[in-house]
Amino acid sequence: MTEHFDGQDAWAAALRAHGRRVTKQRLAVLAAVERHPHSPAESILAAARTELPELTAQSVYVVLGDLTDLHMLRRFEPPHSPALYETRVGDNHHHAICISCGRVEDVDCAVGHAPCLTPHWNPDAKPMTIQIADVMYQGICQECQQAQQLPPHSPSQEKEK
Amino acid sequence: MTEHFDGQDAWAAALRAHGRRVTKQRLAVLAAVERHPHSPAESILAAARTELPELTAQSVYVVLGDLTDLHMLRRFEPPHSPALYETRVGDNHHHAICISCGRVEDVDCAVGHAPCLTPHWNPDAKPMTIQIADVMYQGICQECQQAQQLPPHSPSQEKEK
DNA sequence: CACTTATTATTAATAACTCACAATAAGGCT
DNA sequence: AGCCTTATTGTGAGTTATTAATAATAAGTG
Structure with a gap:
């Protein structure tokens, strides 16, 4: 062992x-x-x-x-x-969450490293020293998308909030 | 009136x-x-x-x-x-939060519009249809930064937690 | 102005944590 | 290997932010 x-x-x-x-x-x-x-x-x-x-x-x-x-x-x-x-x-990866089923996927940073760490400040804002940038993508995953497009034929998969 | x-x-x-x-x-x-x-x-x-x-x-x-x-x-x-x-x-603006005092500042989107809406998916991930990208910058605002750098001389501004 | 039904108030309940302190056990020491 | 100090965990209660279930109210329509 x-x-x-x-x-x-x-x-x-x-x-x-x-x-x-x-x-x-x-x-x-x-x-x-x-x-x-x-x-x-x-x-x-x-x-x-x-x-x-x-x-x-x-x-x-x-x-x-x-x-x-x-x-x-x-x-x-x-x-x-x-x-x-x-x-x-x-690594500073981000996350994508399906607003329908809640599934979470990792998303690698577009820029490669310390990506979105350079915000564009408004003229009147006091800039902060940014340590991390958490990017949260929200959308609908493929499965949920398909499930929604089906007309309410299959009465099984109801999903009222 | x-x-x-x-x-x-x-x-x-x-x-x-x-x-x-x-x-x-x-x-x-x-x-x-x-x-x-x-x-x-x-x-x-x-x-x-x-x-x-x-x-x-x-x-x-x-x-x-x-x-x-x-x-x-x-x-x-x-x-x-x-x-x-x-x-x-x-408008899809983002937010910067001071992790010390909690202050929130608006941050306009770097790209101008629908900025970060194009995540780079991992090869094995099932891409989602992204609707919004919430970017949350976390850092320390100027005031808190100064307050921290002062050696504990001024016993007034304590701030534990 | 009366009436229908969307809104709001009241009350209770829940989810996700946090706190205070007692019980336990890691890791250093002999 | 066993002992001891103190970090860590367990126990039990408490908090905060939010939701749920109805009853009371009032917007907007005729």
Whole structure:
């Protein structure tokens, strides 16, 4: 068995590098986020519990918040949705959310790096020092688009808000 | 007096155009949002109550939600903040938020119109039909930057959290 | 002016987190 | 290997922002 620590060790090392203790809770949360990118705290709890059943929701919130502050996780908050987490940090990619089904896709930055980091300020605005530019594309994914175009023939897929 | 309906009438007309009745509550909310752009529901309630004291919070939520659906208002949700509303719709401008003091500035779109509406999809991603691209710049405004650089000499301006 | 029904007010409920403190266990030390 | 300090987690309650369910009200129509 020289395989079961693919990510385990990497996460453990990263935690130590940030001065954090390596606990099974943190490892379970990190693994869960890695397996389920773009997931809310509740789903991460559920996923992490498959390998650590006694984990509590509050611990997940604490761990997610702390790891996000350390930039080991990235957090973003789509409209009308709880906060979502992912392990892809460092690269500044963006997100596209389907306003119909909520699906989230990663979108690489158009410019390649630090892309939209140069806003055009209004004359009267006091410019800020921009650290990150979160771009949130909102649209309709192909599947939802097709589903909507079908005339209300199939009475199965109703979807009133 | 030919001045007091500057916006009143315009809002009333817009409401009728959208098939909505013209109520003092809606007018009060619209006026409040216009006077206080980038404000959360609670502040809008407070502002609107100066001219309509019996207005309730729930009405504000209902009105804001409805007017947002009609695109008479625009809503955006900065991280760690309740939803904010503004009357600038149609133009696709963006927002810069100071992560220290929470101040929000409008940022006009770099490209002029429909700017970032062309994401670069990953090869394996299913492209969505993008409708809006919300760009959220996060940084530190000049004032907060100065306040932070001062060594803790002035014990007045503490600001934890 | 009366009437119909969209709006608003009232009240209660929910979702997503946060807080305070007690219980537990990582990692250093011997 | 076992002990000890203190970071981390668990327990339980509390908060904030928002939505839901009806009853009361009032816009706009005839």
